[in-house]
Amino acid sequence: MLSDEELDRYQRHIVLKEVGGQGQRKFQAARVAVVGAGGLGCASLPYLAAAGIGRLTLIDDDDVSLSNLQRQTLFTTADIGRPKVEAAAERLRALNPHIAIEPIRTRLTTDNAPTLLAQQHVVADGSDSFRTRSDVNAAAVRLGIPLVSAAIGPFEGQLGVFAGHLAGQPCYACFAGQAEDRPGTSCADIGVLGPVAGLMGAAQALEVLRLIAGFGESRLGRLWLWNGLGLESRSIRVPKDPSCPVCC
Numbered sequence: 001m002l003s004d005e006e007l008d009r010y011q012r013h014i015v016l017k018e019v020g021g022q023g024q025r026k027f028q029a030a031r032v033a034v035v036g037a038g039g040l041g042c043a044s045l046p047y048l049a050a051a052g053i054g055r056l057t058l059i060d061d062d063d064v065s066l067s068n069l070q071r072q073t074l075f076t077t078a079d080i081g082r083p084k085v086e087a088a089a090e091r092l093r094a095l096n097p098h099i100a101i102e103p104i105r106t107r108l109t110t111d112n113a114p115t116l117l118a119q120q121h122v123v124a125d126g127s128d129s130f131r132t133r134s135d136v137n138a139a140a141v142r143l144g145i146p147l148v149s150a151a152i153g154p155f156e157g158q159l160g161v162f163a164g165h166l167a168g169q170p171c172y173a174c175f176a177g178q179a180e181d182r183p184g185t186s187c188a189d190i191g192v193l194g195p196v197a198g199l200m201g202a203a204q205a206l207e208v209l210r211l212i213a214g215f216g217e218s219r220l221g222r223l224w225l226w227n228g229l230g231l232e233s234r235s236i237r238v239p240k241d242p243s244c245p246v247c248c
Contacts, residue, residue: 040126043201164247
């Protein structure tokens with residue numbers, strides 16, 4: 001049930017016919033894991049917390065550095081040296097005291113992913129490692145959890161919604177294969193314009209909320225590609241790979 005204070009807090013959602021009180025209660029009951037508290041996570045997490053997602057689990061092993069502050073807007077200069085999940089959890093609790101925040105300071109791996117992601121309703125992956133993305137996807141398929149996967153480059157981003165555990169639906173590996181980390185492809189190597197992280201992270205939060213409340217058209221199995229240099233975008237359907245080692 002929503003308290004009087006929550007009814008007032010979420011009033012702009014509740015008046016949306018596509019969300020309403022029923023959708024807001026779904027947000028309240030939802031458990032969402034966000035992998036990565038970097039540029040994407042710093043943009044998606046405030047919107048998920050503000051929306052009233054009942055329990056947010058933050059998974060990241062990194063500390064805040066000065067070079068993060070150009071795009072990771074949950075943090076301040078005073079946070080340099082602090083664990084990202086702890087600093088982020090502090091901000092999110094201040095934003096919305098009605099939700100539960102679980103910060104987990106660790107790197108997600110093949111071994112711990114099933115435990116870290118168990119009992120979640122949606123996983124949002126904003127990690128900066130191909131290896132981690134593959135591990136997140138494999139665990140999501142195994143656990144039967146939909147995955148909202150986002151990635152960014154210097155001026156571009158991509159956002160996919162995957163449910164490889166469902167018949168006929170692709171997983172992230174159907175699109176990217178069993179990706180391994182590639183030298184020279186990190187933000188530190190190639191750079192990234194700060195607002196790119198903000199735009200893609202906000203879009204990632206939108207897709208998480210869509211999965212939970214079910215508004216609009218389903219984006220399962222679709223990949224959104226955005227280019228900031230020309231402010232252009234397109235959406236493509238990802239086919240299920242019948243020989244995918246993860247979901248087939």
